[in-house]
Amino acid sequence: MDFSFLLDPYYINILLQGLLTTVILAVVSVAFGTVIAIGVALLRMMKSKIIRFILGAYVEIIRGTPIVVQLIIFYSLFHVKVILVGSYDLSPFIPGMFTLFINSSAYMAEVIRAGINSVDKGQWEASRSLGMTYGMTFRKIIFPQAIKNILPALGNEFVTLIKETSVLMYSGVAELTYQATMIKSQTYGFMESYLVAATFYFLLTYPTSQLMKRLERRLAKSDQS
C-alpha cells in the first residue's frame, strides 16, 4: 500500500480541512441537539397527553429510522439555493445540520429523560414535603442530580455524532469522509485514503471517550456515601 500521499502537503491540507469541518459539525450538532433535547424533555414533563404523545412519537421515530434515510428526506424537503459564505456553500450544510440536530436531539432527549427519572423518588418527596413547589424541586434538587447521569451520555453522543457526520458526504458537505473520497479519486489509493480517514476519526473519538470515562469516574466518586 502506498501512503506517500501523506507526505504531500496538498493532501494533508485537504484532510485537515475535512477534519475541521467534521469537528465543527459534531460540536455544533451536539450543542444545538442538546438545547432542543432539553426543550423536548421539559415539554414531555407537562401534563398534556397530546404533547407527550407527539414528542414521544418524534423521539421513537427518529431513533428508529436510519440517519441516511432521514438525510435524504430532509434534503428533498429543504429548498435552499446555493448560499456562499466565503467560498463555502451552505446549502447542503443546512439540511445536513438539520438532520444531525434532529437525530442528536432525539437520542439526547431519551438520555435526559432517563437521567431525570434515575434520580431517587425520595428526593422529590423530601423536597415537596418541605413545601417546595414542583418547579423549584425540579430546578434545584432533581435536575442538578440528573446532570451527573446525563453528562457521560452526552459525551458518548458526541463521539457517535463525530462518526455520523460522515453520512453527509454524499449530500455535498465537504467533511472528512468526502475529502477521503476525493483523495482516493486522485491517488487511486482506495484503502490508503480510507485508512487515513479512519485514523483521523479515531484520533478524535478516542481522547473524547477517555475524557468522558474520567468524568464519569469523578462524578461517581462524589456519590459515595
Next chain:
Amino acid sequence: MTNHKLIIDVKNVSKVFSDGTLALDNVSLSVKKNEVVVLIGPSGSGKSTLLRTLNLLESPTKGEVFFDGISLTDETTDINLLRQKMGMVFQGFHLFPHLSVLDNLRIAPVSLKKLSIHEATITSESMLKKVGLLDKAKNYPNQLSGGQKQRIAIARSLTMSPEIMLFDEPTSALDPEMVGEVLNVMRELALQGMTMVIVTHEMQFAEEVADIVYVMDKGQIIESGSPEIIFHQPQTERCKEFLKRVIEKK
C-alpha cells in the same frame, strides 16, 4: 365544625392503589396540638400510607383529610403552602446529596422566601445545634453516618418552623448503635411540645413518648388508646396477637 385544637382530622379515608390493593379501609383519626401520636402495626398494615396521606404524598381514594381545618383534598387548596407548616422525616433520610448540610437546611426557607439568607443561616445553625451537629455544617451528606443524616433531616424540617412533624419509620434503616441518638432528638422535640405523628417499630420508645397509640392491621385501625392500655391491656384479639409477636421477637 372542626375543633380548633385539632391540627389533623382524618375522616373515613380509604386508599386503593392502582394495582387494586386496598391499603386503607375507612380510617379515621385526629391529632390535637402538642399531641404525640404513634402508629404501630405489622408490615403492610397501612400505617406508612396513612402517614403519607397527612401531607398528601398519597391521595385518599375516599374520605377527607383536614389540616388546621383546611381540606387537603380540595382542589382549591394550595398544598405547597400547607406543606410548609408540616415537616416529614423519612426512613431513607433523603438529604440532598449535592448540597452541603447547611444548604440542605437553608434551601427551603430561602427558596420559598420565608427567610432571608441571613435569617435562614441563623435558624439553620440553631437547629443544627439542637440536634448536636453544628460542627457538620460545611460537610456533605455522603460524609455522614446514618444517625447523623437522620438528625440533619430532622433539623432540615425544623427550619421551616412546622406546626407538626411526621416521622415515617425514622430509625428502621439505622444500625442499632445509632438508633438512640435519633430517638433522643425525637424525645426532646416531644418534651418541647411539638405535635408529632410517628410510625415506628420501636415499642419501648412508643410507650415512652406517645399520648395516643393507634394499632393498625390490614388497612384498618384495630385499636387505639393510651400507651398503658395498648401495651399492657390490649382489648382486641388481633392487637394482642400483634404485640405477642413483637414482644417475642425482642
Next chain:
Amino acid sequence: MKKLIGIISIALLITLTSFMSGCTSSNIFNYIVDDSYTDYIVMGTSADYPPYEWPMNVEGTQTLVGIDIQIGLAIAAELGMNLQVVNKGFDFLLDDLSKGKVDFVIAGMTPTDERAEIVDFSMVYYEAHQVILTTLENQDNYASIEDLNLNTIRIGAQMGSIQLDLAEDTFPDSQKVYLQAVPDLIMKLSQGLIEAVLLEQPVAEGYLTNVEGLAVLEFEIGEPDGGSAVAVEKGNTELLATINAVLEDLINSGALDIIVSEAILLNSGE
C-alpha cells in the same frame, strides 16, 4: 443555562469564522472563464468518474477536471458567464436540478426514460461502449457472455447506472455486487472479491492505465446506445437550446474528440 448559551454562541462564532477564512474545505469549485464576466452559472456534477470528472491537484489547489468540466466551461463561455461547479453524490444532483439549485448537470449521465420524467436532456454528446473490466489472470477464462453468466461469478456495477440494468439483463444467473462508487468496485475487483465490472469504455480505459493487473475483455456487451447527455431543469427550453448549440459545435468541429482524448491522457498521467 447561561453557560449553555455561551457555549453555543462560541460554537457558532468559530463556525462562521472558519467558513469565512476558507479554512474549511469546500465542495464548490469556481472557474473564471473571462475576467470581464461577473455572473456565475452553476453546474452540478459528481466528481468521482474519470475521465468525465475527477479532482486533481492543479498548482496546489484541489480542482475538478475532465470531459464534463470542459463542456461546462464551453457552455459558460457561450453564455458570457463564469462557471461554478457543485460536487455531490449522484442521487442528490437530480433533486438539486428539480429545485433549481443548479442550472445544469453534467456527470457522465445516460438519458433514460425514468430520468427524462424528472429532467430534460440535451443531445447525446458522447456515446460510449460498455465493456467488461476484469483481472489479468482471469482474462482468458472469459471469452463470451456464457462464461460469466454463472452463479459462481460476481459481477459489479455502479448503483443507479446503466451498467446495472445491463448486468441484470445480460447476466441473470450471476451474483451481483452494486456499489455507490466505481473506485470501490475496482477495489473489490483487485482484491478478487468480484470477477468483473461493467463500465463505460473510457472509464475502464482510465483504470487500465492506472491500476495494475486489470484487463478489458474483447467482446462488447449491450447496445452502444444511451451515451451521455446534459440535464437541465424540466421546462428550461432556453438553456437547453444553448447547450445543444454548444454541443453541436464541439462535436462538429472535432473539439470534443480532443477533449476526450486529452482527458483520458490526463487521467493516465497519474
